[in-house]
Amino acid sequence: MPKKLVVIGNGMAAGRALDELFERAPGAYEVTIFGAEPRVNYNRIMLSPVLSGEKTYEDILIHDDAWYEAHGITLHRGKPAVTIDRLAKRVIAADGTAAEYDQLIVATGSMPFVVPIPGATLPGVVTYRDLDDVNTMLEAAQGGGRAVVIGGGLLGLEAAAGLKAQGMEVTVLHLMPTLMERQLDPSAGYLLQKAFEDRGIAVRCKANTHAILGETRVTGVRLDDGTEIPADIVVMAVGIRPNAALAKEAGIETNRGVLVGDDMRTSDPDIFSVGECVEHRGLCYGLVAPLYEMAKVVAAQLAGDATAAYTGSVTATKLKVTGIDLFSAGDFSEAMDRQEIVLRDAARGVYKRLVLKENRIVGAVLYGETGDGSWFFDLLRRETDVSELRDTLIFGQSYVGGVPLDPMAAVAALPDDAEICGCNGVCKGRIVQAINDKGLSTVGDVRAHTKASASCGTCTGLVEQVMTLTLGDKFAKSAVEPLCGCTELGHDDVRRLIRAAGLKSIPAVMQELGWKTSCGCAKCRPALNYYLLCDWPEEYEDDGRSRFINERVHANIQKDGTYSVVPRMWGGLTNPRELRAIADVAEKYNIPTVKVTGGQRIDLLGVRKEDLPAVWADLNDAGMVSGHAYAKGLRTVKTCVGKEWCRFGTQDSTGLGVRIERFMWGSWTPAKVKMGVSGCPRNCSEATCKDVGVICVDSGYEIHFAGAAGIHIKGTQVLCKVAGEDECIEVIAALTQLYREQGHYLERMYKWADRVGVDSIRAAVVDDLEKRRDLYGRFVISQRGAQIDPWAERVAGRDAHEFRPMANFTLAEAAE
Amino acid sequence: MSEWIDVGTVDDVPLLGSRVVQAPSGDIAVFKAADGTLFALRDRCPHKGGPLSQGIVHGHSVTCPLHNWVISLDSGEAQGADQGCAHRIPLRVEGGRILLTASALMARAA
Numbered sequence: 044m045p046k047k048l049v050v051i052g053n054g055m056a057a058g059r060a061l062d063e064l065f066e067r068a069p070g071a072y073e074v075t076i077f078g079a080e081p082r083v084n085y086n087r088i089m090l091s092p093v094l095s096g097e098k099t100y101e102d103i104l105i106h107d108d109a110w111y112e113a114h115g116i117t118l119h120r121g122k123p124a125v126t127i128d129r130l131a132k133r134v135i136a137a138d139g140t141a142a143e144y145d146q147l148i149v150a151t152g153s154m155p156f157v158v159p160i161p162g163a164t165l166p167g168v169v170t171y172r173d174l175d176d177v178n179t180m181l182e183a184a185q186g187g188g189r190a191v192v193i194g195g196g197l198l199g200l201e202a203a204a205g206l207k208a209q210g211m212e213v214t215v216l217h218l219m220p221t222l223m224e225r226q227l228d229p230s231a232g233y234l235l236q237k238a239f240e241d242r243g244i245a246v247r248c249k250a251n252t253h254a255i256l257g258e259t260r261v262t263g264v265r266l267d268d269g270t271e272i273p274a275d276i277v278v279m280a281v282g283i284r285p286n287a288a289l290a291k292e293a294g295i296e297t298n299r300g301v302l303v304g305d306d307m308r309t310s311d312p313d314i315f316s317v318g319e320c321v322e323h324r325g326l327c328y329g330l331v332a333p334l335y336e337m338a339k340v341v342a343a344q345l346a347g348d349a350t351a352a353y354t355g356s357v358t359a360t361k362l363k364v365t366g367i368d369l370f371s372a373g374d375f376s377e378a379m380d381r382q383e384i385v386l387r388d389a390a391r392g393v394y395k396r397l398v399l400k401e402n403r404i405v406g407a408v409l410y411g412e413t414g415d416g417s418w419f420f421d422l423l424r425r426e427t428d429v430s431e432l433r434d435t436l437i438f439g440q441s442y443v444g445g446v447p448l449d450p451m452a453a454v455a456a457l458p459d460d461a462e463i464c465g466c467n468g469v470c471k472g473r474i475v476q477a478i479n480d481k482g483l484s485t486v487g488d489v490r491a492h493t494k495a496s497a498s499c500g501t502c503t504g505l506v507e508q509v510m511t512l513t514l515g516d517k518f519a520k521s522a523v524e525p526l527c528g529c530t531e532l533g534h535d536d537v538r539r540l541i542r543a544a545g546l547k548s549i550p551a552v553m554q555e556l557g558w559k560t561s562c563g564c565a566k567c568r569p570a571l572n573y574y575l576l577c578d579w580p581e582e583y584e585d586d587g588r589s590r591f592i593n594e595r596v597h598a599n600i601q602k603d604g605t606y607s608v609v610p611r612m613w614g615g616l617t618n619p620r621e622l623r624a625i626a627d628v629a630e631k632y633n634i635p636t637v638k639v640t641g642g643q644r645i646d647l648l649g650v651r652k653e654d655l656p657a658v659w660a661d662l663n664d665a666g667m668v669s670g671h672a673y674a675k676g677l678r679t680v681k682t683c684v685g686k687e688w689c690r691f692g693t694q695d696s697t698g699l700g701v702r703i704e705r706f707m708w709g710s711w712t713p714a715k716v717k718m719g720v721s722g723c724p725r726n727c728s729e730a731t732c733k734d735v736g737v738i739c740v741d742s743g744y745e746i747h748f749a750g751a752a753g754i755h756i757k758g759t760q761v762l763c764k765v766a767g768e769d770e771c772i773e774v775i776a777a778l779t780q781l782y783r784e785q786g787h788y789l790e791r792m793y794k795w796a797d798r799v800g801v802d803s804i805r806a807a808v809v810d811d812l813e814k815r816r817d818l819y820g821r822f823v824i825s826q827r828g829a830q831i832d833p834w835a836e837r838v839a840g841r842d843a844h845e846f847r848p849m850a851n852f853t854l855a856e857a858a859e
Numbered sequence: 860m861s862e863w864i865d866v867g868t869v870d871d872v873p874l875l876g877s878r879v880v881q882a883p884s885g886d887i888a889v890f891k892a893a894d895g896t897l898f899a900l901r902d903r904c905p906h907k908g909g910p911l912s913q914g915i916v917h918g919h920s921v922t923c924p925l926h927n928w929v930i931s932l933d934s935g936e937a938q939g940a941d942q943g944c945a946h947r948i949p950l951r952v953e954g955g956r957i958l959l960t961a962s963a964l965m966a967r968a969a
């Protein structure tokens with residue numbers, strides 16, 4: 044025989060508790076519900092979209108008639124319970140309908156609070172709690188007219204937005220200085236007010252309503268200061284009170300609400316209470332999240348799990364007004380022991396504030412951009428120590444390398460013609476079609492067939508999402524991105540195995556690591572060549588055939604197949620002899636363009652390939668060597684004039700730049716390396732957007748790193764500060780060596796730093812002196828064989844075949 | 860004029876590399892794959908005319924030095940998503956020498 048369960052109230056808490064119960068213990072109870080509202084259970088929090096016209100009542104039903112029937116529930120709709128007879132264990136409704144219970148749940152919710160001012164009972168004054176209220180408002184809005192909403196909290200504002208959407212002229216009156224002051228700090232409250240005013244809703248804060256005017260119906264309101272505002276309808280949304288009267292009359296212990304313990308039982312062990320009518324550990328709630336948690340416990344207890352306990356909730360608020368993004372959670376009042384992180388972007392109307400206490404988030408307010416709300420809320424609830432994340436915390440989850448929140452939904456929403464890969468102009472539809480038509484299953488395949496993400500790669504994540512959407516579970520994103528299509532191994536594994544197995548040639552790597560192709564491809568070969576060069580500095584012989592053309596012929600190929608030549612100008616310094624040699628070479632070989640580069644040196648553009656060795660010979664004669672303008676290696680060290688001339692210079696920045704460049708040129712690195720040295724924090728050499736930058740100050744040298752100003756603009760981070768030039772150079776060399784040893788081929792220094800973590804780098808090259816010296820030592824060894832001018836080598840005859848055609852028949856034709 | 864013209868020796872072309880034959884019809888790139896097979900293509904990438912002779916040779920393919928199109932040495936066709944052809948030129952090896960057809964060398968590309 045199932046036991047008898049009676050439920051008073053047919054709202055959200057009751058509905059959820061029953062859902063949970065039927066799942067845990069189907070058929071265990073015979074259920075009877077008394078509901079004051081003449082209808083089934085619906086989603087109360089979605090009343091605002093119904094009011095604004097964005098949804099209908101049918102859209103927000105939670106349980107339809109069929110559900111009650113399926114679970115054999117007797118639903119007494121429109122029959123408010125008026126008595127709980129605890130002795131007879133019976134509930135009696137206003138019309139006399141009665142039901143006996145073994146167990147009872149009181150889920151009567153809360154009552155809107157009506158401010159007892161003159162006129163408060165006039166027709167036209169409505170509260171905002173249930174569907175009847177919404178219908179009343181909709182009726183009033185039919186003829187346009189004017190509405191006054193008393194209360195600038197969540198409910199009042201949603202009502203105001205809804206009535207405005209229905210064509211009414213709306214004024215919000217709020218007692219406090221800013222809107223939603225219990226959820227928002229004044230800054231966010233201000234932005235919110237502006238947003239409402241921008242929609243044509245009048246907002247009056249610090250407005251105390253003195254009386255509601257009208258004889259037989261509402262005609263307006265009068266404020267304390269005498270102002271009168273005409274109104275056809277007045278919405279009272281000033282707060283709610285737990286609906287505990289029925290329980291109290293039955294002798295159940297109540298305070299503000301029905302008192303319950305952690306087991307959700309009231310003072311009568313056969314009576315539970317759940318939802319807004321409850322007071323638990325001194326708190327009454329006005330949001331759904333807590334009641335969902337309570338409902339679980341009630342169900343578990345009813346199903347016989349005596350250990351189930353509710354321990355309280357932390358809540359977050361979101362305003363459901365279309366076009367206004369607002370999130371608030373926790374406590375954000377200021378106090379001595381609290382710190383805050385604030386981000387403001389006035390142009391976009393974004394405001395974010397986090398309140399921290401002992402490295403934990405205790406409050407969060409987000410306005411204008413709320414995507415990270417649930418992440419912050421999660422950190423808050425779990426009381427996560429955020430000291431590690433602190434620097435970028437406010438920028439949200441995607442900044443700590445985590446997964447952005449539900450990005451799938453965003454991608455799913457994209458139309459077919461939305462561009463996914465900007466570099467190659469590939470749209471979503473094309474990728475989906477290629478996946479379907481060609482049966483593609485890896486990002487590599489998609490790249491090969493559509494070119495999407497084949498260039499700068501920033502869209503790889505998007506492409507993966509499109510693949511997940513298209514293939515579902517069939518798309519298993521591999522944890523490590525393979526180095527290329529020739530292997531399953533990622534860069535790190537390949538590097539590790541090269542060292543561990545002592546592999547010293549490209550064929551050896553391909554053989555031992557099971558390459559899937561005979562001789563690799565244009566992606567893996569240059570990478571392997573670099574890794575071998577870096578790991579076996581004095582043993583490995585560079586493989587020109589595995590280098591891109593620029594590095595093979597030591598000049599930059601141009602769009603017409605000619606080349607550009609950039610000689611080194613150490614630290615940006617030059618002299619008449621060098622300038623004269625450049626001028627002579629340009630004239631002698633008819634070089635069409637001579638340009639000053641962005642790297643403080645001179646570019647000769649449009650040199651014919653066959654002329655390269657001769658051009659280099661002349662430049663060599665004037666003492667110039669290759670500037671490696673083509674190299675994944677040290678490019679430029681930009682400097683400013685520094686102490687020698689500049690009235691602000693603190694150190695010899697030019698001299699230091701020259702020293703660094705002379706010491707480090709010729710070294711191969713995973714991607715290009717650019718440096719800068721500035722003589723003071725005015726930073727005229729732009730050192731803080733370089734891979735490595737030095738800012739000279741009176742007391743020494745600030746070493747910066749991991750900056751860039753190309754596809755991504757990245758300001759540097761400070762690595763450390765040192766006192767002298769020698770130490771400065773030692774740290775920079777150690778840093779570079781660590782990058783050389785850990786970097787993935789083509790991974791700029793800032794990306795490497797992001798991947799391995801700035802702290803691990805600092806630990807190795809700053810804190811651990813022994814490690815620093817080892818790294819420095821390895822760099823010095825590798826430089827021994829590296830500083831040979833590649834131009835001079837070729838002038839001397841190396842790779843001569845590169846610069847000469849095998850045969851020339853064009854002259855023969857001319858002779859004919 | 861005989862039909863096949865001697866343009867150099869097999870050893871003139873480095874393994875996994877290429878050499879250029881300049882001709883009235885335009886430059887011709889002669890490639891040698893890892894397995895020693897020789898190929899000749901017009902030295903013009905079907906994309907934007909990049910000199911394929913400057914690319915990286917892998918398998919029976921070459922990657923263009925300008926924008927990384929991969930061109931098949933067997934057919935001259937672009938691989939993957941790209942479309943276009945760097946026309947293949949008939950090539951013969953005889954007694955260690957590389958021969959190309961006269962018509963390919965002399966006929967100007969239209």
Ligand code: SRM
Pocket residue numbers: 599600601606607609638639640641642643644645646670672673678679715717732750751752753754755791
């Ligand atoms: C010549 C020069 C432009 C100029 O006339 O001023 C130049 C020219 C080229 N840059 Fe640059 N960059 C030049 C300074 C810069 C700078 C400014 C600087 O060095 O301070 C930057 C931004 C700083 C940075 O890199 O962080 C810059 C960011 C890039 C990028 C984007 C790199 C990135 O990772 O975001 C590329 C693309 C790449 O390397 O893959 C690039 C690639 C190129 C290439 C190599 C494109 C190519 O593959 O053909 C161009 C070669 C033309 C040639 O034959 O010389 N160039 N390039 C500058 C040569 C400087 C030098 O003396 O060596």
Ligand SMILES: Cc1cc2nc3c(=O)[nH]c(=O)nc-3n(C[C@H](O)[C@H](O)[C@H](O)COP(=O)(O)OP(=O)(O)OC[C@H]3O[C@@H](n4cnc5c(N)ncnc54)[C@H](O)[C@@H]3O)c2cc1C
Pocket residue numbers: 051052053054055056057077078079080087088089090091122123124125150151152153171172173198201286289317318319320328329330331332334361363
């Ligand atoms: C317009 C609006 C917007 C909201 N927006 C949000 C939001 O965005 N997020 C959020 O978390 N929360 C929101 N809420 C709050 C949320 O709706 C409530 O927290 C939730 O509905 C409380 O559930 P409950 O079951 O305790 O009370 P209710 O859902 O109110 O259910 C109680 C039911 O009991 C009935 N009842 C009362 N007395 C008796 C009786 N004696 N006999 C029989 N039946 C009785 C009532 O008529 C009512 O149907 C909103 C509320 C409103 C009104």
Ligand code: SF4
Pocket residue numbers: none
């Ligand atoms: S910005 Fe650099 S890569 Fe782009 S066109 Fe100018 S030189 Fe070339």
Ligand code: FES
Pocket residue numbers: 904905906907908909923924925926927928
């Ligand atoms: S010209 Fe060959 S890929 Fe661009």
